[in-house]
Amino acid sequence: MTYLVVIVAAIVAAVMVKQYPVAAIVAGAAIVAGYRQRDKAFLPLVFAVLFGLAGYYLFNAYVSVIGLFGKSMAQEQLKLTDVLTFSKAPLSALWVRYGLLIGAFIGLLLSSLALSSSKHDSRHVHGLPVARNAAKGTRRWAGDADLAHVAEFGPPKEGRFGGGTLIGRLNGRIVRLYPDKCKPPLPQHAAVVAGTGAGKTFSFVIPNMVCAAMEGESIVVTDPKGELTCILGPWLQSRGYKVYVFNLAHPQWSSFWNPVLEARDDEEITAFATAIVQNAAKDKSGYFVMKEIQLLKALIYLLKADFPPEQAHLRSALSLLSWPIEILNERFTKAYQTGKLPVEGWEEWRGAVSENYQNAVSGLTAKLGVVRAASIARLLSKHEIDLSALGREKAALFCILPIGSGHLKPVLATFYYFFFRRLYALAAENGGRLPNPVRFLLDEFTNVGQIPGFVEVISTARSLGIRIQFVLQGLKQLQDVYGAAEAEAILSNCPIQVFLGGDDATTTKYFSQRLGEAAVYAVSERQDVSLPWNRYTKDRRITESVTKRPLMMPEELAGMDPLHGVALVRWALPIYFKKVGWTELKQAKEIQALAAKSLAEIFPARDEEPIELPKPPVEIEENGLDIDMEAAEELF
Structure with a gap:
């Protein structure tokens, strides 16, 4: 819009410079203001109009006041040529003419003050004028054209x-x-x-x-x-x-969203297990972290292969970590032998239990603590x-x-x-x-x-x-x-x-x-200050x-x-x-x-249904089963 103001002002100044010099001066002030700072082009025009109108109404008020004291002043109808030229004109036209000129000058002055007070624009950096000096660099703030x-x-x-x-x-x-x-x-x-x-x-x-x-x-x-x-x-x-x-x-x-069911292949299961473990660990690449990732991968494979969909979720993986090692191994072995568990899942399990299994279980249990909360576990238990x-x-x-x-x-x-x-x-x-x-x-x-x-x-x-x-x-x-x-x-x-x-x-x-x-x-x-008195x-x-x-x-x-x-x-x-x-x-x-x-x-509240967890083949607590983990590891 302000570009249009500048263009129109330039046309007016060029066309009317001979016939209407006052209009050309006002338009020229708008051009100068717009060239120096584009969004200030309107200031000379607005102030010229305001002061021109003020001159007209002030003159009328002046005539009215004079009339109250018994004197009269002849008023003539305003003519465009009287206002926008420098020819002799009635007093009323002169008041409007000088109002236009004064307003344009004030508008230009205000635009200059606004420019000088500007801290940052295409021509200023912290209020300092930008120099066109390639030897010192050409960096500056961008303007519209840039x-x-x-x-x-x-x-x-x-x-x-x-x-x-x-x-x-x-x-x-x-x-x-x-x-x-x-x-x-x-x-x-x-x-x-x-x-x-x-x-x-x-x-x-x-x-x-x-x-x-x-x-x-x-x-x-x-x-x-x-x-x-x-x-x-x-x-x-x-x-x-x-x-x-x-x-x-x-x-x-x-x-609901279930990452266990979302994972489709070995690459995604690896990335999934890695993201879970590493984002919960301070040490993201140590030996025990790698063991935890390997164990989680094995559990994800088993959940997808040998458990019903309603039990195949992260909270179930946390539950499986509490199973005795021989019972969990029996489940892996049977799933692999029957063709349910892919070879990648079997290999991950065998690697996880080869050594330091108990440490992997302890670390992974801590890192899966986020899904122990019932609300989060439920959110990640289904796939929608x-x-x-x-x-x-x-x-x-x-x-x-x-x-x-x-x-x-x-x-x-x-x-x-x-x-x-x-x-x-x-x-x-x-x-x-x-x-x-x-x-x-x-x-x-x-x-x-x-x-x-x-x-x-x-x-x-x-x-x-x-x-x-x-x-x-x-x-x-x-x-x-x-x-x-x-x-x-x-x-x-x-x-x-x-x-x-x-x-x-x-x-x-x-x-x-x-x-x-x-x-x-x-x-x-x-x-x-080479001499003391120079100070x-x-x-x-x-x-x-x-x-x-x-x-x-x-x-x-x-x-x-x-x-x-x-x-x-x-x-x-x-x-x-x-x-x-x-x-x-x-x-x-x-x-x-x-x-x-x-x-x-937006989203009506859902009923808080309990989630389904895998049940181990034996009731560990009732039977008082005490597993010697070191002895169990020796079995593998």
């Missing part, structure tokens, strides 16, 4: 390029990033860092759920408090979305969620986590591992791309745990139609979960990196280095020079305005933006009108 190849402007809307990744507002306009507009296209994966109170849900997660919905993408979102489900669930349903809820905080309002469904049709899955959900990392890492596996398989069936694109918005990403193969997923997902956008409180969290090397690989596959606020030292140092340095004009003051003189030299200055130092990022943020976009200049809350979007009224007051409105 982002045209990787972004769209304006609020989310229906249609092509109507979504994207909404980061905030630049020069008064909403910016939605589209790295896949580049040639070659880049993935729209995003890493977002937002410390406590930085507004990650309000200004990033919900706005980008709206963006995803505008493009008809399926949505998988981590919902730490369950509020997103209530706010956006009904609105998405009204737009034709199927809504699924995987609720680890309140399992009575959740669909088809993970590939989100790649076939418009759907949204809300994964609701309890506060302090670190103990659920084994379950969550497994869940997302299988999610990506099912989407990859579906894409392979459909020529290498999902029938319906899927966007993952993973808040509290490190609480998900270490997802097996995540580096490979994020490096190849773009071509399949998968967008992964995760939110952290600090980059140190990512390093703690994945290790420094894999954390770096994950970040390198995120062309969009956003800092919404926080004071984590690792994060602020990283973004400060990535933002780089700009060449700016800096004013310095010098005084010759008391006013003879100072003020000089202006070009110097390099970081766009943001780590401590400046830590103390940044909470309403602002910075973004790095590959193949573009960095962005300093103002945050946009989701309530500012045009879809907000409809979302708020449809929002549910409780989860029960």
Whole structure:
């Protein structure tokens, strides 16, 4: 809109400079203001009109006051030529004419003051003017023109390029990033860092759920408090979305999902067992951890092969660990001999009991403690969620986590591992791309745990139609979960990196280095103090020079305005933006009108049915069976 104002003003100035010089001056002021800072182009025009009207009404008031004292002044009808030229004119026209000129001057002055007070834009870094000096570097903040190849402007809307990744507002306009507009296209994966109170849900997660919905993408979102489900669930349903809820905080309002039945082959069983054990262990690669993984793999194979589906779940694996070794071995042997248990399961079992079996049982029992809780055990005991469904049709899955959900990392890492596996398989069936694109918005990403193969997923997902956008409180969290090397690989596959606020030292140092340095004009003051009395003189030299200055130092990022943020976009200049809350979007009224007051409105509570566990062939407690574990191990 403001571009149009500048263009119209330029045309007016060119056409009317001879015939209507006053109009040309006002238009010229708008052009100057718009050239220096685009969204200030309207100021000279608005103030010119306001002061012109003020001149007209003040003159009328002046005439009325004079008339009260017995004098009269002739008034003539205002003519355009009298107002917009410098020819002789009636007094009323002069008041309007000078009002226009004064207003245009004041508007231009205000736009200049706004420019000089600006801290960060395409022409300023911390209020210092950017120097066009290639020798000192060309880094600076991005303006609109610098982002045209990787972004769209304006609020989310229906249609092509109507979504994207909404980061905030630049020069008064909403910016939605589209790295896949580049040639070659880049993935729209995003890493977002937002410390406590930085507004990650309000200004990033919900706005980008709206963006995803505008493009008809399926949505998988981590919902730490369950509020997103209530706010956006009904609105998405009204737009034709199927809504699924995987609720680890309140399992009575959740669909069931059984990872044991989800696992299909040796590769998936291995990844499943590894995710469960490693995400519950401090030492992720020690000998005893490997033994625990081997034992869990064997139990999963046995549950799938030799137990009814209602007993084939993780809580049953915990129950089997309490069985005496000879009874469990008899069950494995019989299942293998009858052809139920595949050779891989038999080999895992034989390896698990070869030595240190008791240590493996003790360690694995502790790590499976998360499924001892009846609510979680019940949630993982049946199979209702088809993970590939989100790649076939418009759907949204809300994964609701309890506060302090670190103990659920084994379950969550497994869940997302299988999610990506099912989407990859579906894409392979459909020529290498999902029938319906899927966007993952993973808040509290490190609480998900270490997802097996995540580096490979994020490096190849773009071509399949998968967008992964995760939110952290600090980059140190990512390093703690994945290790420094894999954390770096994950970040390198995120062309969009956003800092919404926080004071984590690792994060602020990283973004400060990535933002780089700009060449700016800096004013310095010098005084010759070689002689003592020179200190008391006013003879100072003020000089202006070009110097390099970081766009943001780590401590400046830590103390940044909470309403602002910075973004790095590959193949573009960095962005300093103002945050946009989701309530500012045009879809907000409809979302708020449809929002549910409780989860029960979206997913009715289920009856708490007891889960079925395997029963050992003998009643251990009744018979007082005492097993010598060392002697039992010698049998094998």
